[in-house]
Amino acid sequence: MSLARLATPKDRTPKGLIDLIGNTPLVQLTRLDAGPCRLFAKLEGQNPGGSIKDRPALAMIEAFERSGELRPGGTLVEATAGNTGLGLALIAALKGYRLVLVIPDKMSREKVLHLKAMGAEVVMTRSDVGKGHPAYYQDLAQKITSETPGAVFVNQFANPANPLAHEYGTAPEIWEQMDRRVDAVVCGIGSGGTLTGIARFFQRASPSTEIILADPKGSVLVDVVEGREPGPVGSWLVEGIGEDFVPSNAELKLVTRGYTVTDAESFHAARELLRREGILAGSSSGTLLAAALRYCREQTRPKRVVTLLPDGGNKYLSKMFNDTWMADQGFVPRRHDGDLRDLIV
Numbered sequence: 001m002s003l004a005r006l007a008t009p010k011d012r013t014p015k016g017l018i019d020l021i022g023n024t025p026l027v028q029l030t031r032l033d034a035g036p037c038r039l040f041a042k043l044e045g046q047n048p049g050g051s052i053k054d055r056p057a058l059a060m061i062e063a064f065e066r067s068g069e070l071r072p073g074g075t076l077v078e079a080t081a082g083n084t085g086l087g088l089a090l091i092a093a094l095k096g097y098r099l100v101l102v103i104p105d106k107m108s109r110e111k112v113l114h115l116k117a118m119g120a121e122v123v124m125t126r127s128d129v130g131k132g133h134p135a136y137y138q139d140l141a142q143k144i145t146s147e148t149p150g151a152v153f154v155n156q157f158a159n160p161a162n163p164l165a166h167e168y169g170t171a172p173e174i175w176e177q178m179d180r181r182v183d184a185v186v187c188g189i190g191s192g193g194t195l196t197g198i199a200r201f202f203q204r205a206s207p208s209t210e211i212i213l214a215d216p217k218g219s220v221l222v223d224v225v226e227g228r229e230p231g232p233v234g235s236w237l238v239e240g241i242g243e244d245f246v247p248s249n250a251e252l253k254l255v256t257r258g259y260t261v262t263d264a265e266s267f268h269a270a271r272e273l274l275r276r277e278g279i280l281a282g283s284s285s286g287t288l289l290a291a292a293l294r295y296c297r298e299q300t301r302p303k304r305v306v307t308l309l310p311d312g313g314n315k316y317l318s319k320m321f322n323d324t325w326m327a328d329q330g331f332v333p334r335r336h337d338g339d340l341r342d343l344i345v
């Protein structure tokens, strides 16, 4: 594939939102305690679809166009209700493709409504069944693809264009924005595209750069990184990262160090980021920031550390930024001087 196309050109007037994907800002966080280190954050929520997943969504669609698998007016099928769905829906709308998203029924109404409003066709399926069951969302997406003439299954967990978007987009941007001095990059894993792509770039450009994995408590990934038998899969409230399996796009051998972060620590970190630095970021950003701060404070010499902030915080206003929800989950003490419950719909 033409790799030049994976990096968004900076030097021409954008002809549409697609040209605004990538080239996100990077800012130093100066108001949080990063020990001896300088900590920088890459604001992926500023992509037009609101998250880091716009990058692989575009790269995967354009790879299907180049290979001829996707023709004008063709159909894309994916199994997700997350940011990948939003990125695909945005690009499908702009490029005139039909998009079918298979979504487990536990996903929030807001997300489903947003996807439908962007023109995606939503197929709801059961959340309570696992791989091998015909209603399992991945298996159902594959079935719909095989029964729909001219359809392609996007399959972000194994699609090679997913990590390529980060290897030739996100990572070189970080490298240049940091004046080519980066000691560590902190990533999470959903599909593994971000971490794998960034790690592959730094293996070539700066092999001493550490690749730090931030993983929600309950996910199996840090156990696998550390060569332990994975513990029982737990559940977590942070969205978009953590897995109960190792996706084929996640090259865990590229991880230098892994941190397990609880929901409480993630949400508190995201709230602090907003209060102290003015950055409204999502729940996985809280996980990555918490791991980044732990890493920074453990260092004995000054290092230049970058954490991604994979999405913006608007989708989480009624959850982790809402004191009543936080108290209901037991993450903050209940306040008796006014309750926002009436505002919750």
Ligand code: PMP
Pocket: 051, 053, 082, 083, 084, 188, 189, 190, 191, 192, 193, 194, 195, 239, 240, 241, 282, 284, 285, 310, 311
């Ligand atoms: N954070 C959020 C909020 C996400 O939606 C995702 C994608 N699921 C990630 C992080 C992880 O990205 P990746 O799929 O590249 O591992």
